[in-house]
Amino acid sequence: MSKRLCGEREIGVAILLVLSFLLLIVAKYVIIGEKPTEKRSSAKKLPQAIIIGVKKGGTRALLEFLRQHPNIKAPGPEVHFFDKNYHLGLEWYR
Numbered sequence: 001m002s003k004r005l006c007g008e009r010e011i012g013v014a015i016l017l018v019l020s021f022l023l024l025i026v027a028k029y030v031i032i033g034e035k036p037t038e039k040r041s042s043a044k045k046l047p048q049a050i051i052i053g054v055k056k057g058g059t060r061a062l063l064e065f066l067r068q069h070p071n072i073k074a075p076g077p078e079v080h081f082f083d084k085n086y087h088l089g090l091e092w093y094r
């Protein structure tokens, strides 16, 4: 009987942690680069950060934590642009 050192879930969680760390670095520079008093354009923009994660990897919790910051705007439902809605194009994605 062979022992599995790492299951798919553990690998998924590890990938999520690395991606979360990278996302926090990106978010930090986005926040530092913009003063809270600056008015933002109301034009629709492409995202400055993307959360990628496996199912049940805790991506919703990460999004809710980030959403607490006043300079971070996030969509309500998961966007699923790259896996389900890519054919709708960038104008839909904005």
Ligand SMILES: Nc1ncnc2c1ncn2[C@@H]1O[C@H](COP(=O)(O)OS(=O)(=O)O)[C@@H](OP(=O)(O)O)[C@H]1O
Binding pocket: 053, 054, 055, 056, 057, 058, 059, 060, 061
């Ligand atoms: N910090 C932390 N520690 C441990 N577990 C956590 C944490 N944050 C979220 N969760 C659990 O992750 C599950 C939700 O993950 P996702 O948001 O990725 O779910 S989904 O796949 O998009 O539906 C969900 O698990 P279930 O309750 O079993 O569904 C959450 O309870």
